[in-house]
Amino acid sequence: MWDNWRLQPLHYASAAGHVDIVNLLIGKVDLDPKDIYGRTPLIHCITNGHIATASVLLENGANIEFHDGTNWTPLLYVINGGRVGIVDLLLHKGAQVRPMMKTHKFMSQPLRERHLAVIKLLLERGAVEKIRRFADENLLLWAAEKGHHHLGRRLVLHEEFRTPISTNGVTAPAYASEKGNCEIVMELLEKEISPNERCSGRELPLSYAVARGHVSITKELLKHKADPNARFGKGMDGQMILFKASKLGNPDIIEGLVTWGADVNARDANAWTPIFHTAYNGHLSATEKLINRGADLEVSNTSDKTPLWIAKKRKHTEVADLISSHLEIV
Numbered sequence: 001m002w003d004n005w006r007l008q009p010l011h012y013a014s015a016a017g018h019v020d021i022v023n024l025l026i027g028k029v030d031l032d033p034k035d036i037y038g039r040t041p042l043i044h045c046i047t048n049g050h051i052a053t054a055s056v057l058l059e060n061g062a063n064i065e066f067h068d069g070t071n072w073t074p075l076l077y078v079i080n081g082g083r084v085g086i087v088d089l090l091l092h093k094g095a096q097v098r099p100m101m102k103t104h105k106f107m108s109q110p111l112r113e114r115h116l117a118v119i120k121l122l123l124e125r126g127a128v129e130k131i132r133r134f135a136d137e138n139l140l141l142w143a144a145e146k147g148h149h150h151l152g153r154r155l156v157l158h159e160e161f162r163t164p165i166s167t168n169g170v171t172a173p174a175y176a177s178e179k180g181n182c183e184i185v186m187e188l189l190e191k192e193i194s195p196n197e198r199c200s201g202r203e204l205p206l207s208y209a210v211a212r213g214h215v216s217i218t219k220e221l222l223k224h225k226a227d228p229n230a231r232f233g234k235g236m237d238g239q240m241i242l243f244k245a246s247k248l249g250n251p252d253i254i255e256g257l258v259t260w261g262a263d264v265n266a267r268d269a270n271a272w273t274p275i276f277h278t279a280y281n282g283h284l285s286a287t288e289k290l291i292n293r294g295a296d297l298e299v300s301n302t303s304d305k306t307p308l309w310i311a312k313k314r315k316h317t318e319v320a321d322l323i324s325s326h327l328e329i330v
Helices: 009-016 019-025 041-047 051-059 074-081 084-092 115-124 128-135 139-146 149-155 172-179 182-190 205-212 215-223 241-248 251-259 274-281 284-292 307-313 317-329
Strands: none
Touching: 009 019, 009 041, 019 051, 041 051, 041 074, 051 084, 074 084, 074 115, 084 115, 115 128, 115 149, 128 139, 139 149, 139 172, 139 182, 149 182, 172 182, 172 205, 172 215, 182 215, 205 215, 205 241, 215 251, 241 251, 241 274, 241 284, 251 284, 274 284, 274 307, 274 317, 284 317, 307 317
16 A cells, blocks of 8 residues: 555654554565655655664664665665764664765765764764765865864874865865864874965965964964965965965964065065055054064155055054154164
8 A cells, every 4th residue: 555656654654753653564564665766664764863763663674775766775864864873873783884885866965063973973984985975075174164173183084085175176274274273274284284285276275364364373384384475366466475464464474474484575566565555554563563573664666655655645643653763763
């Protein structure tokens, strides 16, 4: 007896988690009838999170490796749904992770918090390549975005997760740097991932860290030999990363860049040095930092204007006074 979807009473009872009804049906009906999509009562049961009902079905001989029309097994369904309790149950009952490599259908659910424990559990089972194949997503980038430091530390142990670039061309170190996930950045650097690997047509990890104002990450990248004189972006008038830090006015990042070798008097296409940008934007502390680190105050740009002239023109009185006081000392 079934309906238009080929759903039988055991399908309905299992999907609803009615253990008593399932027990009544066991021994009287086939445990693995297929609906129109090739799904068994066990699959309906576990996709709805009914662990007790799943246990009853399995104990009575339900096929744990049954493949539906898309070649998915029950285990793949609960991995997709992020149901760690049932994933654990199926693994303990002997479910195989190999089908994750064979299916033509990747996870349909976007990765969410509930998938965290599932991924950890699969890593413990050594299913590294299987996870990477089935998820069709860079898990390390996901861990960096979500701030899952423990998972990130586990993932970077495996080269399979360290090296891929995501679909939008961002490397894992760059993504973690942009998101401010210092722990994952440190783990990647300790695994000798280069901090000078530019994203596909995009930025360096240091560029992202500076642009987002992540001081600790900037220092870690520099400590691991990130180039302090690297160019910021692509086709940006030859500007170095220090120029971006100066525009944003972050004195701590400026200090870090200069300490590790950034040229405090580098010029862009308009002959502006970093101090022109701090003067233009009125960044008092950043201007003072550049002055203390040897910025040339008498330098002129292509329009023959000095940082002092820029500060006065922009009506940044405090910055202009600071520059004037140091010019008088000189």
